[in-house]
Amino acid sequence: MTGGAGGIGGATTRRLAAEGATVVVNDCDEARLAAVVADVAGAGGSAVPVPGDIRLSPTITTLADTAAAQADGRIDVLVNNVGDYRPNGRFLRTTEEDWASLHALNFEHVLRCTRAIAPAMVDRGSGSIVNVSTVEASRGIPANAVYSAYNAAVEAFTRSLAVELGGDGVRVNAIAPDLADTLQTPADTMLRGRDPALLRSWVPLGRFGHPEDYADVVLFLASDLSRFVTGHVIPVDGGTRAASGWYRRADGRGWTNLPDQP
Numbered sequence: 001m002t003g004g005a006g007g008i009g010g011a012t013t014r015r016l017a018a019e020g021a022t023v024v025v026n027d028c029d030e031a032r033l034a035a036v037v038a039d040v041a042g043a044g045g046s047a048v049p050v051p052g053d054i055r056l057s058p059t060i061t062t063l064a065d066t067a068a069a070q071a072d073g074r075i076d077v078l079v080n081n082v083g084d085y086r087p088n089g090r091f092l093r094t095t096e097e098d099w100a101s102l103h104a105l106n107f108e109h110v111l112r113c114t115r116a117i118a119p120a121m122v123d124r125g126s127g128s129i130v131n132v133s134t135v136e137a138s139r140g141i142p143a144n145a146v147y148s149a150y151n152a153a154v155e156a157f158t159r160s161l162a163v164e165l166g167g168d169g170v171r172v173n174a175i176a177p178d179l180a181d182t183l184q185t186p187a188d189t190m191l192r193g194r195d196p197a198l199l200r201s202w203v204p205l206g207r208f209g210h211p212e213d214y215a216d217v218v219l220f221l222a223s224d225l226s227r228f229v230t231g232h233v234i235p236v237d238g239g240t241r242a243a244s245g246w247y248r249r250a251d252g253r254g255w256t257n258l259p260d261q262p
């Protein structure tokens with residue numbers, strides 16, 4: 001589990017541990033990591049911390065070795081969760097350093113962690129890999145073109161690897177979140193200066209997502225409940241992608257796709 005101490009990752013660590021998994025959990029924020037490991041232990045579960053930056057090879061090696069050293073050495077699930085939309089901004093003002101940073105944070109570690117951990121799954125003939133993408137991979141988002149592109153790469157990798165590893169008993173899927181109330185995108189910040197009642201205009205389900213909303217879908221993809229599902233990306237977005245441009249009118253009288261319509 002990468003980035004498993006923060007918002008979606010933290011909820012997923014707790015959820016998987018509550019289901020009885022020993023969660024080998026990486027995060028670069030050591031205090032946050034210690035807190036989630038203590039929470040899991042306090043709830044009677046088991047989590048093993050792997051502090052460090054997942055962009056760095058030694059962290060990936062330690063993550064894979066630590067997972068392989070647990071119990072009978074069986075690694076059932078890999079969750080590639082780390083990602084961030086920053087640095088963002090209008091594409092024509094971005095630099096090659098910005099692109100390299102977004103590549104490292106959103107895509108490269110997904111390849112590297114998968115390369116490090118999937119062989120043990122293939123050898124055993126079973127496993128589930130769950131990648132965390134974003135709805136922005138499948139719709140246009142201004143000022144985030146590079147983030148969007150690297151997450152589209154995560155989704156393309158998910159599909160192709162699923163086809164490649166299906167015969168080895170390894171499933172590969174992804175979730176595509178939107179509007180999660182997390183450290184990265186706190187609802188308070190997104191709502192600052194806005195009428196919270198208008199959430200029902202922007203989001204068909206009328207609220208931000210709680211980290212647990214995403215963790216439950218990761219659990220589904222990680223578990224045998226989804227044993228015949230591979231190569232798919234499940235949007236976990238309260239309906240925003242389905243609405244794609246349609247909004248409930250602020251006065252509650254119907255819907256509009258015209259931004260200047262009252």
Ligand SMILES: NC(=O)c1ccc[n+]([C@@H]2O[C@H](COP(=O)([O-])OP(=O)(O)OC[C@H]3O[C@@H](n4cnc5c(N)ncnc54)[C@H](O)[C@@H]3O)[C@@H](O)[C@H]2O)c1
Binds near residue numbers: 002009027133182
């Ligand atoms: N928040 C949203 O609305 C949203 C929307 C779409 C996609 N996502 C995706 O969901 C995933 C999780 O996002 P979140 O909102 O839960 O984020 P978050 O900021 O709440 O948590 C991220 C966690 O990852 C850790 N982390 C960051 N960089 C790391 C690194 N290099 N190495 C190891 N750990 C690192 C952080 O310390 C933190 O604990 C990301 O891939 C993000 O792109 C989130």
